[in-house]
Amino acid sequence: MDIPKLQRVIIDALEDVKAEDIRVFDTTKISDLFDRVIIATGNSNRQTKSLAMSVKESVKEKGGDVISVEGMETGEWVLVDCGDIIVHILQPMLRSYYQLEGIWGDKPVRVKLGSKANKSKRFASEPEDDEDD
Template identity: 35%
Template sequence: MTDVPSRELLELVLDELDENQAQEVVSIPLEGKSSIADHMVIASGRSTRQVASIAQKLTERIKQAGMGPVRLEGLPAADWVLVDAGDVVIHLFRPEVRSFYNLERMWAFGDAPPVAAGNA
């Protein structure tokens, strides 16, 4: 990861998710609570095709912006795709899969509920 501030990367991620019509976008601040990342973003796509498309476009945009290497996991099935952009980790789900795993509840910290991002 380059030395791009995590907030700038988060804003790029949220803009790209909005542009690609991701649904129910939630941002969870992790700074000081986890060493894996500063922010976790969770979003849904309507189908496996949309989830895969969002993940690929997001990865491309992050790379084009020079914000470091990006790792993708779960792309072939596209039920749940993890986009690891270093300080920001993005989980993209089909709605049924998101409901099953309920990461928002798992990562909710008593005093800091997840924050809905934009109008997504």
Template identity: 40%
Template sequence: MKDAVSHAPSEANGPDRVVAPSAIDLVITSLEDSKGEDLVSIDMKGKSALADHMVVVSGRSHRHVAAVADRLLRDLKDNGFGNCKVEGLSNGDWVLIDTGDIIVHIFRPEVRSFYNIEKMWSVGDAPDATVH
């Protein structure tokens, strides 16, 4: 029995162990896999109590925006981040997904340029905004 106990920690930390992605990594990967365009991630820590990160991305059309949002919601749920608030999914112009720690805005390009959300949150702090 002693051998089984002594081997357990090394097996748990071995190369086959799968590490769950962080929520922000999962969001970015999902949006990139869905062919979201002009993805920008803004670190909001210390700027706002609303969230730790804001992610802004474009879809090519109403249908693409809705598909990107649907895929992201499914990926979040499948990875244990399923209690998200969603607005605008039926319209497809601008979908807002709030995971609690991350706010994701998925826009059609015309709507994104009109509201220019990322500029509002990254003014004076360009190093905090990451373009993917």
């Protein structure tokens, strides 16, 4: 499966289970192991596990490969390895602490969010507006 199609399948799967703050990064210049990193937030152990299962099932259903899923025991940080794309699903406190965007965020990818449910104009590379501003 090509990168854009796999990326879309993963984002749709995350949105189906209401993932928050989905970000996509091009890692081709940083790592030879994979081409994209997708980072998303789940608000509970149950939700992070459900998000990971949704990604796994959707990718396999569309003919893609899921190499492994790590972190399902606790559900605080679940990693889904889809070969060319690595998906990190974290709870808010861990996401804030580890700041994965700082590691992988050199080259954000603009991907339209809300493609299924609502035709939102938000993009995965753009942070949500803070109410404090």
